[in-house]
Amino acid sequence: MKSILIPVEESELLSSVLDTALLVARRFGSHMEGLHVRPDFAGIIAATGMGAPYVVEDFRKEDWDSIQRSRQEFEQFLNRNDIPLDGGAGTGQPWATFRIEAPPGDDFIGQHARLFDLTILGQPSRGATPPRMSTLEAALFDGGRPVLVAPPTAPRRLGHTVMIAWNASTETARAVAFARTFLEQAERVFVLSVEGGLVAGPSAEEAARYLTRSGVPAQAMHVPQNRGVGETILEHAKALEVDLLIKGAYTQSRLRQMIFGGATSHILAMANMPVLLAH
Structure with a gap:
């Protein structure tokens, strides 16, 4: 379990996902890649017919703001736990990267998950703002690799x-x-x-x-x-x-x-x- 993909969603379960991922990473000296989960705004616009230029611009701004919030939360998590960002390969200790450039929608999650030993996500039916079921399904059915679903509260230990x-x-x-x-x-x-x-x-x-x-x-x-x-x-x-x-x-x-x-x-x-x- 040397490489872990963490789709970063704006959800109240994100802290549990990150803490659960850290338990795995510390146990195996893993690389963790944070990947912002981008909604498919083009699909939303097409489905709703809200294609006015000002609406599209609002979607784009919200998309960019959401990416920045996700990156900030991921980096704060790393700082709290003394995990290096963009450095640490070959040390045998956990380290991390954050990927900003990714296509919107869940298809890319499933495709990208094929390059990792494990994808870690939150439970899609828990909390007021739960992770999306479509993201879990993309990783599970299209990734060809295992998915670890974190509980609402991160465990103190894992795999004993x-x-x-x-x-x-x-x-x-x-x-x-x-x-x-x-x-x-x-x-x-x-x-x-x-x-x-x-x-x-x-x-x-x-x-x-x-x-x-x-x-x-x-x-x-x-x-x-x-x-x-x-x-x-x-x-x-x-x-x-x-x-x-x-x-x-x-x-x-x-x-x-x-x-x-x-x-x-x-x-x-x-x-x-x-x-x-x-x-």
């Missing part, structure tokens, strides 16, 4: 007690592979499966044996479902004081989860610990 929400899917197998660095440094690893929450594939016991054979001692747990798969996962994660939850994202389609709900949607909305997702 790890739970894998095992449902036997390819998405979960991919998430486990991406999380290997965290798993190898964890003090405790649990592989949790929930009754009624599995697709065809290996059991939690088989997954735990695989991890143990490959140098990551893991304990399997198969538990009855209580109200819902997502609720059950979070209940057990809380009871075990898990500080990193690993999950394959959207084994069901996004549309089905929007209509009927699903474990990923519930965890995204309610988790109080960092969640590493992969699709």
